[in-house]
Amino acid sequence: MKTDIAEFHKFYESRLGKLAQKYIARKISSLWPDAVNDIIVGYGYPLPYIERYYARAAQIAVLMPCFQGASPWPEDQANTVTLTQADRLPLKDNSVNRILIIHALEHSENPLQLLREAWRVLVDGGCVLIVVPNRRGFWARNPRTPFGVGEPYSGYQLYALIEDSLFTPSKPLYALFTPPTRLKGVLTAADTLERLGTGWMKKIGGVTLIEAHKQVISPVFERPAPWRSRIFIPNPSPKKFL
Secondary structure, eight states: OOOOOEEEEEHSSSSHHHHHHHHHHHHHHHHOOTTTOOOOEEEEEEEHGGGGTHHHTSEEEEETTTTOOOOOOOSSOOEEEEEOOOOOSOOOOOOOOEEEEEEEEOOOOOOHHHHHHHHHEEEEEEEEEEEEEEEEEEGOOOOSSSSGGGGOOOHHHHHHHHHHHTTEEEEOEEOOOOOOOHHHHHHHHHHHHHHHHHHOOOOGGEEEEEEEEEOOOOOOOOOOOOSSOOOOOOOOOOOOOO
């Protein structure tokens, strides 16, 4: 089961969706406080989180995988959204400074391929920021939100996957400690719950976030062969005759 574009839009228009957007965006902003003159790509459904960079980035492109559909963005401006093949980025090598992947990796049939694609299109030292449902959190257990659909990841699992993709990952961060409920009392206490969760229950946040930088590997040369083979032949002790 995968979430389509209409369901994403409906969720982020709801009160619960706006709450999720608020706290995830706050964490993203702490990692990416600014992106002046950077070329930024969002993959998945990044619209609620990437729009804050629109005025300051050199260029922004949004790629949405074909299984979910796409919607034009921004309004009253030239469209920046492209529908693309799943786990493929139709971009040139070394052409992007930053990539935000959200509502995508958990739906990917080949997550390693998607991260290798991100590595390919990033410039040397470029970074990718990945947001996925946290396997230990409450949101991954609620299929009525986009975070309850797809394959969730713990911080350790996401870190290991990113490391296998030739990135240097940072320490996992967590957000969205408010349970996915529409109860007014819980939503009213959201700021308190987020503050307590960040300080005392970090690993049960609804989403896991990791920023990783492109790792440029030096070429590994074959070890030169020795000048000549070394063969060691044991010398038997001389026999003694009586």
